[in-house]
Amino acid sequence: MADTNGREPTLHQRILNDIEGKIVSGEWPPGHRLPFEVDLAAQYDCSRMTVNKVMTQLAKGGLIERRKKSGSFVTQPQAQSAVLEINDIEAEVRSLNLPYSFTLKRRELRKATDADVRLLEVATGTRVLAMTCIHFAGPRQFCVEERLINLANVPEAATADFTSTPPGQWLIGQVPWSTAEHRIRAVSAAAEMASMLGISKGAACLVVERRTWSGLGPITHVRLTYPGDTHALVARFTPAS
Structure with missing residues (x-):
């Protein structure tokens, strides 16, 4: 897995860059719902934990809002x-x-x-x-x-x-x-x-x-x-x- 073979930092940054790029470019506008974590994990062939760390970092940076049972959404920057x-x-x-x-x-x-x-x-x-x-x-x-x-x-x-x-x-x-x-x-x-x-x-x-x-x-x-x-x-x- 990513945690043992050293791939996680590189893969983590790749996922982060991909999502940030779509938000900053406007491809994913405010209010857009991001793919579910399980779907992103399948897309990047990684653990759900890796995706969860990315989503946590995006939420701390104010780029997304995580809602229970609804998913994650692009926030309106203020x-x-x-x-x-x-x-x-x-x-x-x-x-x-x-x-x-x-x-x-x-x-x-x-x-x-x-x-x-x-x-x-x-x-x-x-x-x-x-x-x-x-x-x-x-x-x-x-x-x-x-x-x-x-x-x-x-x-x-x-x-x-x-x-x-x-x-x-x-x-x-x-x-x-x-x-x-x-x-x-x-x-x-x-x-x-x-x-x-x-x-x-x-x-x-x-x-x-x-x-x-x-x-x-x-x-x-x-x-x-x-x-x-x-x-x-x-x-x-x-x-x-």
């Missing part, structure tokens, strides 16, 4: 963001060991609308850049980014190529900020948002709205909408002195 930090979405996705990509869905140069004035706290008629991006974790939509940039203070954004670099990543690298504000709320997905996120209309979503300022004044307002089951916000703090 990203965490610190409430008081400005995080790069690509880094959040890669922290889940998933490939990152994004698409720029809309881009519009315009004079600030009444809604833009309220969100950015700029004067009526200020030129702004409005964009909508969809960020992906593997094959699944991770979040929708709706962003306004104040071109009075960031004029170079008007000609930046946001098809290759996402707006948030570009701003972090190009424009220093001195103050930020976060607002966090739960909403039900409207039809358009549900379509962009690939979820059902009315599904729970987590919305993070952020405004940033520099010494020149307002820089950007962004609304990030996540499917409610894929994201968590954390904060670490100490007692007030």
